[in-house]
Amino acid sequence: MSSNPPNSNNNPAAVNTGGAGGSSPTFSPLYQQIKALITQSLQSGEWKPGELIPSEVELANRFKVSQGTVRKAIDELAAENLVMRKQGKGTFVSTHHEARAHFRFLRLMPDEGVPHYPESKFIEVKRTRAPADVARLLDLKSGDAVIFVKRVQSFDGVPTIVEELWLPGLTFKGLTAERLEEYKGPMYGLFESEFGTRMIRATEKIRAVCATEGDAALLKIAVNTPLLASERVSFTYGDKAVELRRGLYLTERHHYHNELN
């Protein structure tokens, strides 16, 4: 054996010059670059929701980096819920078609009993033009084509949520009341499977309001009943806003649950 140190770092594929790290002004660690490459493959659909992605060893070979660097990239993707690791099996692309995912965005919990998913009744589905406020939140131009959906959701037959959704017309071309009605399970599952658009994070603003006559009729409650009003903007890859959802929640037998860490 020669006296070469066993750990000399001479990765031929490192994008930054130099060994581990580098010192260009736009320096980003190698694992971040690998993470970006994996994210691209997720976004492009090279690996689809629910599918197995290549093993860490395979990805390390493909990108000409060590397994440890791939691990660190995948660690972050797993923390962001883009992939799920399963020891002994592999790493899977996350999907909204799983019990686990159903309550990631639905934070309304029953005061008593086990959380379960509500039934939907669609009130209205139409193509229209984006009002100014909707356009602003979805990063569209005022008047751009959008799809408007209004529905009521019930838990055990009790109407509890009234929601209005605004979706970019281009992304969700072909979305109809029929497709929404025949689809069982969370809408984000439908969006993922049928429109190739995966929601990966959202921001929410919550207020208290009084039920209007229209809301009261849909929820079968008295006018002026206090309701939680949520305005949610959901984002897909590249921080692109792809849904505005305004919901009214009846909190007589449910509450909005949050964990502060």
Add this chain to the structure above:
Amino acid sequence: MSSNPPNSNNNPAAVNTGGAGGSSPTFSPLYQQIKALITQSLQSGEWKPGELIPSEVELANRFKVSQGTVRKAIDELAAENLVMRKQGKGTFVSTHHEARAHFRFLRLMPDEGVPHYPESKFIEVKRTRAPADVARLLDLKSGDAVIFVKRVQSFDGVPTIVEELWLPGLTFKGLTAERLEEYKGPMYGLFESEFGTRMIRATEKIRAVCATEGDAALLKIAVNTPLLASERVSFTYGDKAVELRRGLYLTERHHYHNELN
């Protein structure tokens, strides 16, 4: 040089038998054990909020493990906001005495303008006995000594929050209206400095309610104005509940902000 492999794992201090890993029924990885040891030192006050903890190399020497194992333990502690890493300086015990920490538990944001911390006016501070519901949430016995605090918080002079706090009497012995009033900044900072109790996480249940006459008078609003009602239980080390906080938020010019990931 002998032909010893350079990476044979023979850590003399590993608690589990065998090398990396182990196979006892109660197996926990080495880094989790190190994390528990560090957490103990945080809890016992060996390193106090705001202070520098020993460097990774020092901790690795102390615990007779590699720096990588210490890193993984500290990574998790940093993710849980128990410590903060600062490159080039070291790792610091987190503290509620920092701008950064102030909005970790206060999620009410102004619709316009920059978030800032509200001013408090204390309405009532008294020692009393825990009602059954409070006792249950704080893991006390009904009738145990508790401290009750009621206050109104204002943003730019506009009353916006009415809060009632219930604190275990034993933990917060000596808390008086005077100490609360003379203290500037978030209450969790006071609890941390004066009572050695650091809040590290909380769960929150949110509902919409109508302002009662009492609430309306304190917030200078009309009776029946819709308000957000938050019930928060805060925990310190060891998942011990140490505060019940019931708040009413006026959401005319503010909203509860949440990020869904």
Add this chain to the structure above:
DNA sequence: GAGTGGTCTAGACCACTCC
């Protein structure tokens, strides 16, 4: 037994801070 992710080590070099 082969393949996967999970843990652990040792060592090199980097970015950053403080002096």
Add this chain to the structure above:
DNA sequence: GAGTGGTCTAGACCACTCC
């Protein structure tokens, strides 16, 4: 220049899954 956390590598062995 010394000390800190941050990145990267190579390699060993483990827990777990599937056959």
